[in-house]
Amino acid sequence: MKEEGGLKGSSQFSRRGFLKIFSVSLASISGLLLGIPALDAIISPALKSRLTSFSKAGKIGNIPEGSPVRLTVASSAKDAYLNDTEMHNVWAIKKSNSDIEVFSPICPHLGCSYNWDPQKSQFECPCHGSVFAENGKVISGPAPRSLDTLPTKIEGDELYVEWEKFQLGINKKVKI
């Protein structure tokens, strides 16, 4: 009888002990799970916007060689819990299958969209008249610097471009 009582006591103890450990573990796991969104919100959106990545811009074989063409690339930014994806038309100039330069479509003067004039073989900005050569250099107008190039990489037959933005109206290319 004594032994039985002892066993019963020990079994109650271990059951209680188990329940205690179980509830503490459950509370810890819940705390961790609840903490993840809080941590997520603490990380600055500015830091996250720097975590952008390359997006597919097109098959190299489909990009004509010689003169600038428009390609579409995506950029994604995460602000708190919202994922935001935007599409951008960039200008690409393919000199060869391994040499493709991509320009941001934003005029470095004050941010208008510029166009390629195939007759004059130059980029022209309609806002204040800046003119750029095919290699992006300023020919005339108020633009303080060349067109901004974007990072590119080639994997297989695919061109990838990373969307970036730069400060406007200054003579240096400074990433925002």
Ligand code: FES
């Ligand atoms: S914004 Fe392009 S010339 Fe001013």
